[in-house]
Amino acid sequence: MAEDKLSQGQHLALDQLSDIVQASNDAVEIVQTELPSSDGGSLLLHLSIETIEYERKEGGFKFRQREPFRVFVPSRFPIEPPSAEFAHHRFVGRAHVQWGNHLCLYQAVDVEWAASDGMFGFFKRLDEWLRDAACNLLDPNDAPLHPPIEYPSSDTKLSVEIDTPEIKDGSRFWMGAAKLTERNRYCYDISEWTEVSEALPNDERFAAVILLGQSMPTEYPATISTLIVALKARGIPFDLLFSILKVVALCQKEGEPLYFLLGAPMRRRAAGERLRQHLTTWKMAPEHVKAFRDIVMECSETDTEAAWKLLLDWATETKTEWCRVYDNRPEVTYRRDLHTSASWFFGKTVALLGCGALGSHIGEYLARAGAKKLLLVDQSTVNPGILVRQQFRHSLVGFSKQRSLAVQLMGISPKAEISCEFANLTKGWPSKINLHEFDVIIDVTASKRVASALQLDWC
């Protein structure tokens, strides 16, 4: 019996839905119910919902008198929320509609989904989504834009640390390269943009970059061929695309993939701000990079012919492999400590006296807060007993505290200038350190003698 496959939660969902249908005066109709075919499978509900009540405003979704939906109720409901999709693709390309028909109902499920409200909460959210969609309020002016969707399929991530270059007046795009710095085996940093003329240095790694002056579809192309068509429609003919890929391919090491950053003005950080580039990265497999190189290097006739064939296959058959982009650009992000006390330390020069029970923790806060310059002063060493409460690793036992902490903080904030000083502060402020270069000096030595010595020095 298929009904046996229904979880306790799915039974609850059906009961709650039945109550809603009965109370809806025909606004909600269960057209068909597909029970899970196996244990743990989803319950699929085909629903028809009256949408005539949602008043449409300019730019809003144009609903018909009723709209057909498919609602998937997972076996772990209500811990896991249901999901909903239109039973058609009329709204493909609209923001907050993914995969052509899936409704993006929750931004942060852990925060927004209330398991205790079950299907009632789900339909309330659906009601709000439909109302806002009809009124064109899914992306209100006082909120960030819902970013376009690309579906990452690569393990590689790129962290973009600096703002993108501006597209010159009169130009439809910016084309160039981005310098890649390996952060670890999974992630590259982008902290420099460069315009490309003839060639790029072979001892460094670059990604090809095109920043468009107009938007891309809300859902990014899934194949190279559709990507090529989309770019052509935005003023990037294939020969131009080919030329930038060629230049960057030449500086790639043998056997390495090529990364291609594509930007389109589809992001906004806050109300009133102009649109900024939304960055995506597409990865080209090493064999295709080699084909580019073989064509450019004009190897043997046979090799060149094979390379062209491979590239033709790539252009017509290959799926786009999108990488996740961690966007850390100031122009599109707010620091998460914005408006907190910690944010005061951003860009400040700080001397931290004492790197122990208090200092090792405070030092980390300062580094994370974005202090520009940190001086760490201490005169003791890491011993096994302090590992219980101080921020040092097992392997650092025996090292000086100020140096150990400096190494750790450099790992947290590599852009900060972090130095350390071995000094006995009971003898007063070290004469070789310029007191006036600091915005703030924090004494966490917990030593009354140090406090007295400094007071004597400075008074």
Added chain:
Amino acid sequence: MFDEPKVIFWPVGTGDSTSIVVQDGIVLQVDLRDLSSADEAEDDHAAVIDALVDNLPEVGGRPYLSVFALTHPDKDHVLGFEELLERVSIGEIWFTPRVFIENDEDLCEDAVVFKEEAERRVGKTIASSSDVESGDRVRLIGYDALLKEEEFEGFPEDRLTVPGNSITEIDGNDYEGEFNAFIHAPFAEETVGDRNNTSLCMQVVLGDDPSEGGVLLFGDIAYPRLRRIFDTTIEAGNDDYLRWKVLLAPHHCSKSAMYQTENGSEVLKQDILDDLSNSQVGDGVVVASSEEIPSQNKSGDNPPHAKAKKRYEEVADGGFLCTHEDGESGEPLVFKMDDGTLVSTEAAAGAVATRKLGSAVDKARGSDRPPSEQVGYGRR
């Protein structure tokens, strides 16, 4: 009323009466259901024959109707024909003679009168070698094999329209560019059985471009024929003849257009709804020619069906209208030509300031607030 191109759906209960005005005074009447109760003051059914008599142009001292087309001879499509014939001069009639294979006792009185009138005209057309006047003209809708039968022997080929072709001639005059009726069905082999399945089905366009959409009149066919019409027409590359601005819901908003019984269960055929959705032009409107549609039906209920109405509401960008729910009581739904396209003079119901879904949730939950969640450190 009949002075400019338009399509008129009369409120005649659950049955069909559609008037198509090609130009001033040139009217094609598709089916008829004239109820005697319509003459009573409080009745909301239209007295169609009275309306035709009052509004048709007079020719030779009698009201003149250019064409009467019968989709099939069921009572809800031919009721009142005898009276119409008495009071109105009908220039030409269109019919599918195969549906008259049955015995007369299976037909209602008006259908018998129609059959006799059709046979009279067929006989006169054969005798006159097609040289007949208005009032005696007839057009057969069917296949070549029809002309080999004894009763149609000698019938001129130019008075026969084979499904898959268009008619632009009305009562001896050609209106090409202003009028095109593309005949979709009946299909050749469907000659017996349920009369509904042998309905005359057509797209009528008041203009010269079927891709701009016309009105689809599908009689009383159900899903299998509807499916076949789409498949056959698309396969023949005639997609434009499926384009619609107005769709008269087959069989008075019967769910048989999109639901089928398979293995004892009722199955929704979403494919035909998708095809209908894709073939509408702009804000297409679905019209149900029926009594008010109940909010629910019991098993075995005749059309109209609430389920079918909901499915059409999911299909039509311009909305769903019912001859007995929308418009003034007793008045027809009218679609006029505006800038080359059919436009309803009766807007489908617009948005109203209700919160039906949200209110239903509140009612079902018993509160307009979600349950409060305990937040704290594990202590009470």
